[in-house]
Amino acid sequence: MLTYSKLAKRPSIFRSFTGLEVSEFDYLYEKVESGYEEHERERLSRRHRKRAVGGGGKFKLNLRDRLLMLLVYYRLYITFTLTGFLFDLDQSNVCRDMRYLEPLVGRCIPIPKKVHKLTRRLKTMEEVEQFFPGFRAFIDATEQEIPRPKDRAKRKSHYSGKKRRHTVKTQLTVNSKGLIIHRTNHARGRRHDYDIFKRNRPTLPEGVRPGVDLGYDGIQNDFPEMKPMIPFKRRGRGRGSRGVKGKDLTPAQKRFNKRLSKARVVVEHTISRLKKFNIFGQEFRNRLGHYDLMTDIVSGLVNFRIMGRELLT
Structure with a gap:
């Protein structure tokens, strides 16, 4: 199973798999983690949701590994089936986990x-x-x-x-x-x-x-x-x-x-x-309906690497 703790020990492979240095990923994770609670509260209390807040299935992966999975998918663009195999998830859960996380990542990077x-x-x-x-x-x-x-x-x-x-x-x-x-x-x-x-x-x-x-x-x-x-x-x-x-x-x-x-x-x-x-x-x-959000995140990650040199110093 692919995890952050394993991949972070191989910095060159980490960069090839995610497009970020380990230090850049850690900085991004801190920003995602700080906004995650509010993001989940908004998602779970949205209109037309039938389950009460706290109901439904739980995420199998922790937040750090879900962010890693999202970046690996964007960088390598492998199938959901292969992504699920790497992270020990069903392919439907891979899609769900990433769709829930993408809007938050978009808010944390300079799109x-x-x-x-x-x-x-x-x-x-x-x-x-x-x-x-x-x-x-x-x-x-x-x-x-x-x-x-x-x-x-x-x-x-x-x-x-x-x-x-x-x-x-x-x-x-x-x-x-x-x-x-x-x-x-x-x-x-x-x-x-x-x-x-x-x-x-x-x-x-x-x-x-x-x-x-x-x-x-x-x-x-x-x-x-x-x-x-x-x-x-x-x-x-x-x-x-x-x-x-x-x-x-x-x-x-x-x-x-x-x-x-x-x-x-x-x-x-x-x-x-x-x-x-x-x-x-x-x-x-x-789907093309998802294209602009994808382009925003990829553009934001490129900007993050350029601006990150100033943020990390």
Whole structure:
């Protein structure tokens, strides 16, 4: 049976299984434990519950091992059957235990919604620069494959021509440290990145410029007040015609593109960190109604590791 006491003795395996260092897990557990009693009281006294508070089955695992099980599932994305085998539980109890714990974990980590709300309260330029070094933010969207929908309309709306798969999209906004400032709800894979941005764009402090790729072409005309940084591209009347190239970029434009690409790589690194949690990196097998909560928790764990260096010192 897999337990915290066994796994904590193997720090490298612990990190591979959970995505956190043992010290980071301990810090997170303290926060979860402090809010657990109130969380359970709210859950057990909810409306339409038929059993009295205190009735019903008890949890077989202690809180520390349930938190460990949740992180192992998110990191490795194994089946409920295998998770139950590792933690000596029935697969239905695995699902139940994690569903009860997820909202509390989401409240204990810096999910993007909390960070975005914090950035909107920044008042002085010093506070803004501390949160956004260089007064820059970077925006990009990522896709995750889903099983082929049974409904014909959903098959069409979720089909991504780029990935040649049925997918859902999420747009992320990060600062130059890789901290996730904003996250959109998932969108259908058919939708264009820029369309997602126009429907749900982040609110950035005054003076902070967003850096985007050419998938957001048009942002400079539609949102000039944001002063976006977007790569230059070849443009000309012959662009797209066979054998005809657009006008070459100037050396200054090429240097700008290179600097922007070098700065924007931070958002690609953040997406890579997210996808190391296999629940976000592999085909999403769960219900899409659960997708945004999952993305919140994974994003919050990535933020927790970035901010945790300050919290643990």
